[in-house]
Amino acid sequence: MKLNKLKRWFFVMVKNTGIICLMILVLTAGCASMSSADKTQRQERGINKLVIHTDKGKDTINKNIYGHFSEHLGRCIYDGLWVGEDSDIPNTRGIRNDVVEALRRIKIPVLRWPGGCFADEYHWKEGIGPRQQRPSMINTHWGMVKETNAFGTHEFLDLCEQLECEAYVAGNVGSGTVEEMQDWVEYMTSDADSEMANLRRFNGRDKPWRVKYFGVGNENWGCGGNMSPEYYADLYNRFQTYVRSYSGNRIVKIACGPGSENYPWMTTVMERSHRRMNAISLHHYVRGTGNWTKKGSATQFDEAEWFALMKNTLTINPLLKNNIEIMDRFDPRKRIGLFVDEWGTWWDTEPGTNPGFLYQQNTIRDAVSTGIFLNAFNNHCDRVKMANIAQTVNVLQAMILTKDEEMVLTPTYHVFEMYKVHHDAVMLPVELQCGDYQLGDEKIPSINVSASKDTSGKIHITLCNLDPTKSAELVCDLQGTRPSSIIGRALTAGAMNAHNTFDNPEAVQPDAFDKFDFEDDILTVTLPPKSVVLLGIK
Numbered sequence: 241m242k243l244n245k246l247k248r249w250f251f252v253m254v255k256n257t258g259i260i261c262l263m264i265l266v267l268t269a270g271c272a273s274m275s276s277a278d279k280t281q282r283q284e285r286g287i288n289k290l291v292i293h294t295d296k297g298k299d300t301i302n303k304n305i306y307g308h309f310s311e312h313l314g315r316c317i318y319d320g321l322w323v324g325e326d327s328d329i330p331n332t333r334g335i336r337n338d339v340v341e342a343l344r345r346i347k348i349p350v351l352r353w354p355g356g357c358f359a360d361e362y363h364w365k366e367g368i369g370p371r372q373q374r375p376s377m378i379n380t381h382w383g384m385v386k387e388t389n390a391f392g393t394h395e396f397l398d399l400c401e402q403l404e405c406e407a408y409v410a411g412n413v414g415s416g417t418v419e420e421m422q423d424w425v426e427y428m429t430s431d432a433d434s435e436m437a438n439l440r441r442f443n444g445r446d447k448p449w450r451v452k453y454f455g456v457g458n459e460n461w462g463c464g465g466n467m468s469p470e471y472y473a474d475l476y477n478r479f480q481t482y483v484r485s486y487s488g489n490r491i492v493k494i495a496c497g498p499g500s501e502n503y504p505w506m507t508t509v510m511e512r513s514h515r516r517m518n519a520i521s522l523h524h525y526v527r528g529t530g531n532w533t534k535k536g537s538a539t540q541f542d543e544a545e546w547f548a549l550m551k552n553t554l555t556i557n558p559l560l561k562n563n564i565e566i567m568d569r570f571d572p573r574k575r576i577g578l579f580v581d582e583w584g585t586w587w588d589t590e591p592g593t594n595p596g597f598l599y600q601q602n603t604i605r606d607a608v609s610t611g612i613f614l615n616a617f618n619n620h621c622d623r624v625k626m627a628n629i630a631q632t633v634n635v636l637q638a639m640i641l642t643k644d645e646e647m648v649l650t651p652t653y654h655v656f657e658m659y660k661v662h663h664d665a666v667m668l669p670v671e672l673q674c675g676d677y678q679l680g681d682e683k684i685p686s687i688n689v690s691a692s693k694d695t696s697g698k699i700h701i702t703l704c705n706l707d708p709t710k711s712a713e714l715v716c717d718l719q720g721t722r723p724s725s726i727i728g729r730a731l732t733a734g735a736m737n738a739h740n741t742f743d744n745p746e747a748v749q750p751d752a753f754d755k756f757d758f759e760d761d762i763l764t765v766t767l768p769p770k771s772v773v774l775l776g777i778k
């Protein structure tokens with residue numbers, strides 16, 4: 241009997257009869273028919289089994305989990321998104337057409353702006369009115385460069401309209417005033433005959449914008465004012481009072497949550513402010529074995545560095561679980577959303593670039609890390625209602641890199657494109673038993689997964705093989721469904737550091753994938769090493 245057939249038969253027997261001694265017999269027979277190389281590999285890796293409960297989904301994966309973040313930092317806004325109306329680079333009212341089109345292709349649902357750390361030193365009134373009359377400032381967080389304020393509120397909200405996405409504006413608590421924040425919300429969203437609404441009309445925008453999401457500060461435990469959680473929670477309660485819902489714009493108020501494992505911050509802010517918030521943020525950046533001073537190269541690394549990133553990325557699961565447990569204590573009905581509004585990989589800046597600009601390359605390693613993050617958000621979608629990768633263009637784990645009129649889509653972009661099938665679909669519970677990816681004395685699970693069912697009933701499974709050198713065979717039991725067709729796509733590469741450059745922009749791209757078969761109700765998939773795989777099942 242061929243090995244695949246034998247495994248399927250074995251799985252059906254286990255599933256249908258549960259006769260343990262038969263299992264042992266079959267397993268022994270199976271092992272006898274394997275080549276010794278197969279046998280060693282299976283002994284090393286174990287059998288990978290996945291059960292997908294296709295009829296048991298109840299929570300929806302909010303499409304905002306696939307959100308983005310753009311800060312006045314380096315070349316994200318200027319060059320990346322904004323080139324100005326007089327630029328030779330094709331643009332619409334100063335905003336790059338190529339970047340807008342690329343982001344629309346991944347159905348960007350929401351965009352956070354203007355920071356980040358920049359948000360708590362941004363004074364929005366400097367970024368409205370005729371551009372040549374706007375005062376400039378120094379961007380003290382990011383490279384001490386001149387900020388011209390050419391890109392301000394009107395330009396950002398025009399960008400969101402061009403992208404057809406929701407706007408998420410982060411307000412200034414660190415160095416701003418309550419009045420300034422109140423005025424901003426009124427300026428953007430009020431239809432009244434009021435001072436701020438009339439100022440907006442005077443500046444050329446008659447109708448108010450829809451601004452659904454408003455953040456009250458950013459990282460106020462650090463760059464946003466170095467506050468204690470008690471002090472911030474009191475300030476939050478005060479500032480948010482004046483963040484009003486005008487003219488039918490129901491605003492979602494977001495409190496500043498912790499960075500990574502700062503559980504005391506989450507506990508105190510939830511305890512003091514949970515009645516006054518709609519969401520609370522969480523930030524989580526990952527890297528390899530490096531530290532804040534030497535984070536490691538984005539492209540020059542060995543397998544130990546690959547392993548370290550995979551291991552560190554998997555910390556998102558306990559991190560979500562622990563923060564959610566704290567939230568559950570104060571909000572057992574899960575009214576408040578957890579918004580992971582900054583996440584991603586953070587490497588040393590590319591040699592020869594301004595260290596304050598956080599410009600980094602992006603490889604298949606970043607892509608697999610992205611798949612793991614997004615699977616985690618999907619699997620916790622009863623509480624995680626938004627996530628915003630940092631950042632959209634030319635900064636940190638960017639979707640897009642630009643050089644003058646050229647644009648490169650990164651491997652991370654391709655993962656977002658593949659995963660868009662999960663937007664607003666119902667998350668399907670999964671049970672995964674898999675072998676380890678071992679390096680030296682350390683091991684981590686080799687496979688990572690999430691699944692969903694869309695409104696047409698189509699099931700999508702996204703799988704990552706974390707092991708950069710070994711393929712992984714996975715046997716899936718699709719409980720509650722009888723597929724009539726299955727199609728696949730995969731993102732993988734030959735080298736661990738494969739990436740797209742301006743000279744070779746299509747080195748890492750998704751391809752059609754057919755290394756699976758379905759027989760006797762069992763789906764068997766062979767995941768290539770270092771891959772992100774999407775299966776669509778009807």
Ligand code: AHR
Binds near residue numbers: 355357458630631
């Ligand atoms: O994304 C870069 C920076 O990381 C943001 O400005 C800040 O919020 C975080 O520390």
